[in-house]
Amino acid sequence: MSFDGVWPYIYIAIAGWLATDLWRWAGVLVGNRIDENSEVLNWVRAVATALVAAVIAKLIFFPTGTLETSPLWLRLGAVLFGALCFFAGGRFRQILGIAAAIAFLAAGLAITGA
Template sequence: MAVFEGWWPYVFIAIAGWLATDLWRWLGVLAGNRLRDDSEVLNWVRAVATALVAAVIAKLILYPTGVLEHSPLWLRLGSIAAGVTAFFIGRQKPAVGIATAIAVLAIGLYALGF
């Protein structure tokens, strides 16, 4: 039994990790298969998910940490404006908007000496 003596924390973590994530994913898949794509419940879930992502992005822009904490607000907002503009000009491809916003922010930070 000495072989299994140090293994119990890893087994516990694996089981707890599975219960916390995969179980709920499978329940979501089972429940989601019964929903129509145009149902009100699914529209509500999409709206809540979009709002949560928007809130996280707003928090990162308005209350940043690390190097961005010392960067000026106008640079952070300007990089977002450039990214949104590039997104709409670039046929609404998210990668174009994200890459542009990151590039503008990086160039601005470099120009300011960060």
Template sequence: MSDWAYSNVLPWWPYVFILLGGWLPTDMWRYLGVLSANRIDETSEAAALARTIATALVAAVIAQLVFYPSGALAEIPAPVRLAALAAGFAAFQLSRRRILVGIFSAELVIGGWALVAASI
């Protein structure tokens, strides 16, 4: 029995797959967005709908990470994840909506928990 696989025959195949399956479909929409951006009125209902959908998708991803985590994040207790979410959101609002401040604050909560958990 042979160990035939694409990676043995064509060692560059995973990179082509990443290019075709990941980068190209994503960037295609980005490039189309850049090309059509000057034609869209940002106060239009279509732009408002696009912003609403994008915000809902980000909120859904955050909710999934907090309430249904996987991998290493699943090892962090739910109250700690909720505290990190609350701290990050509060810091974001208090810093006049600076995303990095919110992210750093949430990371501090999780990092603080990790230090306490490691010392126990």
């Protein structure tokens, strides 16, 4: 089989789908049997929250790529502004918080020339 043209991308898409979809279905089947207030689910939520917090902290304090050129105060300010907009956002909390943080960061980068 020749892997020229579009075939490598099709292969990656199918292999990626198979590898992740199996676990998604397993989660659906097992998740239906877990009590929403169980200790197992509380632990899963805590681990998921900790992972998200760790990724955000890494992006703020040890950024790579274009974000690396921005000053620390600007990254912290974008997170704070995004959080404030999130809590004030009402029905569109997540979208508003993310958009506000990105806009703050973009405006700060444009102003500072970083």
